Amino acid sequence: MNDPWWLVLIKVVVLFVVLLVWTIFNVWYERRLVGKMQHRLGPIMNGPFGLGQALADGMKLLIKEDFMPSMVDRVLFTVAPLIAGTAAFTAWAVIPFGGKVTMFGVDTYLQLTDLPVGVLVLLAVTSVGIYGFVLAGWSSNSPYSLLGGLRSSAQMISYEIAMGLALVSVFLYAGSMSTHDIVEAQRTALMPFNLNIGLQSWYWLLLLPSFVVYVISMVGETNRAPFDLPEAESELVSGYITEYSGFRYAVYFLAEYINMATVSAIATTLFVGGYLPPWPLTLIEPLNNAWLGPIWFVIKVQLFISLFVWLRGTLPRFRYDQFMKLGWKGLIPVSLVWIIVVATFQSLRANNLLQGPFLWGGIIIVLLAIVAILFIGEKPEPEPEPEPEGPFDAFAGGYPVPPMPGQVLPELQDVVTSTAEASQAGAGEEQ
DSSP states (O other): OOOOHHHHHHHHHHHHHHHHHHHHHHHHHHHHHHHHHTTOOOSOSSSGGGTHHHHHHHHHHHHSOOOOOTTSOHHHHHHHHHHHHHHHHHGGGGOOSSOEEEETTEEEESSSOOOTTHHHHHHHHHHHHHHHHHHHHHHTTOHHHHHHHHHHHHHHHHHHHHHHHHHHHHHHHHSOOOHHHHHHHTTSBOOGGGOOOSOBOOHHHHTHHHHHHHHHHHHHHTTOTTSOGGGOHHHHTTGGGTTOOHHHHHHHHHHHHHHHHHHHHHHHHHHSOTTSOOTTGGGSGGGGOGGGHHHHHHHHHHHHHHHHHHHHHHOOOOOHHHHHHIIIIIIHHHHHHHHHHHHHHHHHHHTTOSSTHHHHHHHHHHHHHHHHHHHSSOOOOOOOOOOOOSOOOTTTTSSOOOOOTTOOOGGGTTOOOOHHHHHHHHHHHHO
């Protein structure tokens, strides 16, 4: 739709205000929900239900003294958070909040702009945001910041590949890259074996492997727990934002929460029906009003944000090698295989071959393949590690390390082990 310039300006201002207010609410919401999960009160002192705490934190970051170390690259140190913040806001330009409405006498979508390649725009904008994190570590001229920036870029690139592959199956199935068209494609009735069961064709069910891969990838993409190693204080001080304070730190803080809402909005748009009401509310005609679309959209996005909070409040952090292995050896191969399955299914459906014996034959082949993957083939047993020889030196590598089983510290070579300790050690080896 070709909206007049004044209507586009109104949409931009409204979208900017909504994102800022929503971010302030999500800061309070996360603290409150984590408090409930961990049997704490959470913010309760400032304002009703503690709602003033997020406002107070925002004001503190705006007026706090903005330090800049003397050895930083001043230009890149300032540009880096602006890149991250701009990318976080720009992604919302193609996300639809609602369907077609009449606004000030003009027919328009409740969306800033609808592009034929809207999904690719989302992927491109989120990719540009990585530069903000890399440049933050590079320009800080600090080893910990540089390591945090490298970790963050490696993690985001790895999980962005899996995320992009998960989205490929969506626009293969929908036949369009327009976010508005993908939402409308999910409005059609779900009819397994030509039986209308009253549900809509939401892609979280039809493309369940893609949905699972995307949900895992969006947590890794946003550096949120349990994938928050790039900025974990217990790992690298505070990662790429170690040298930041004041307003520059506030921009990164804002970008993190907007990115969390962005990936949740993408999941809502592409997998959970976007602005469409959930079943059985779809059976009530007044609730299908396009002006109610933003309400359903916000509720769904907030549920995904609740998932982020739930993961933070329950799961411990992964080791860095563990979540990189999950991305490269787990999510990416699964996504590639699933894309082949979806492309084959679409080709068969386009040629009217997905019926009768072809359909049942395909189902049997897929089931046999799943059984073969799960049960056929034994995992090789790892080779036993060689027994340590010679005296153990805890400082051989420059850092003190604990002894491995069977190794003894030099100062304990002549110490006689008590019979109780020997019996406990023998019992532990037998178990």
